[in-house]
Amino acid sequence: MTCRAAHSPSPHERLTYTTYDDKVATRDTPPADPEARRVLLAAPRGYCAGVDRAVAAVDQALERWGPPIYVRGQIVHNRHVVADLAARGAVFVEDLDEVPPGERVVFSAHGVSPSVRQAAQTRELTVIDATCPLVTKVHKEAVRFAADGCTILLIGHEGHEEVVGTAGEAPDQITVIDSPDAAATVQVTDPNKVVWLSQTTLSVDEAAKTVAALRARFPALADPPSDDICYATQNRQAAVKLIAQEADLVIVVGSANSSNSMRLVEVAHESGTPQARRIDNATEINPTWLNGVTTIGLSSGASVPEHLVTDVLNRLATLGFPRVEEVVTTKETLAFAPPRVK
Secondary structure (H helix, E strand, O other), X not given: OOOOXXXXXXXXXXXXXXXXXXXXXXXXXXXXXXXXXXXXXXXXXXXXXXXXXXXXXXXXXXXXHOOOEEEEOOOOOOHHHHHHHHHOOEEEEXXXXXXXXXXXXXXXXXXXXXXXXXXXXXXXXXXXXXXXXHHHHHHHHHHHHHHOXXXXXXXXXXXXXXXXXXXXXXXXXXXXXXXHHHHHOOOXXXXXXXXXXXXXXXXXXXXXXXXXXXXXXXXXXXOOOOOOOOHHHHHHHHHHHHHHOOOOEEEEEOOOOOHHHXXXXXXXXXXXXXXXXXXXXXXXXXXXXXXXXXXXXXXXXXXXXXXXXXXXXXXXXXXXXXXEEEEEOOOOOOOOOOOOOO
């Protein structure tokens, strides 16, 4: 028995990017004329379908039953979203022991391990499972490959909620790989029965490097049956790559604990922009960043509400950048059904 999926294209083969062909002024000799200043606004940006579904689950629970509604972990990794829900009566807890028996609890978009589900059942909690369906897909892949006796190399960030939840599906068979360097030392039981999976919010390019390093050691390494890095992560990175090539500064709106937001900053740096900054909101913009800047690229992580981006655009307008050009690389239409609520 092997761990190979029916079709196993490489990470690069599975990615499709839409290009933006309209040429814009280069940054080699930035014009001094203030009229030339502009903001390239990446699209898509902000909320993905999984985040929208998770936030809506808490919203609807508060509307239906009123506070308190307990949420295990941050529903999504954005401090403004969490603060807003908390102000309305959501109670965020790190451990289910903090939830009174019999109460309702929402599982975050990042997913949980089977042990957490068992703990909820033991405490007779009513669970509203807001796990992103694309994260659930990775959980199911882990269960299936573990049942086949494979060693699973899970590419992701150690300690991230999503990685903890996925690894909990088969802790004796899953090893977390956090970088290409880690591929040099990982040990497996049978090099002919090895498969890689990944966190859904990784840098596409960095994950591809890690897979290549793993395959160099384990030629029989099997791929997941379809992309684990989610569509929204790929689309936002592709858009940032494009605007970064024209921007003197790229600003990413997102919280520090947001993996996909941090990856956007990395992608901007790697794509050639002289400076890339992450901010939680418009108040964090430092006017000195704009010295000598003609073109600003702007995007936001998948857990960022659009009003935060609007605030940034308004702030940039007051700082001399009122002109906005939206750069659309693809349209997103995916939507998920709401989680079942008892």
